Amino acid sequence: MPFFRRNGKKIDPPHGRTLCFVSKESVCFATCLANSSLFYWFYSVFSDCEHINDVLLREAPIPSAWQISQWGTIHNRLQKDIAAHATRKTINTKQGHKIEYDEIKAMGSKGLIDEIDCVLAKHYGFTDDELDFIVNYDIKYRMGQDDGAEDA
DSSP states (O other): OOOEEETTEEOOOTTOOOOOOSSHHHHHHHHHHHTSHHHHHHHHHHSOSSOOOHHHHHHSOOOTTGGGSOHHHHHHHHHHHHHHHOEEEEEEOTTSOEEEEEEOOGGGGHHHHHHHHHHHHHHHTOOHHHHHHHHHTTHHHHSSOOOSOOOO
């Protein structure tokens, strides 16, 4: 669970999702998928772009042979990388609560996310052009980068 504390007490984030899996390897795969640019595209197309709900997670297409890759290794690297790039934030709510949480910044882990998308592309049978589209999907806004082209 991501770091979340209210009034000095560590609790589960109130808007978090808890999913159960049959194996550690399936948890590693799901974590990698949920943090990929592919899933970000899926989320952008099929959601309200505000919440990742349980239905969206359950309906994400899963390749039949996802188990043939070593998701545990990349998952561990991803978790460390996300933690290294997170920023601890503190806010005070109108209700008088002090909330502390870790704000995750995907741009800090872009190289690793691209690596995940390359592995996923093999499982989904993407062409090089399709992979290029996914890796660069909405990069200007999602990652805070500009492709150098002027806006029309």
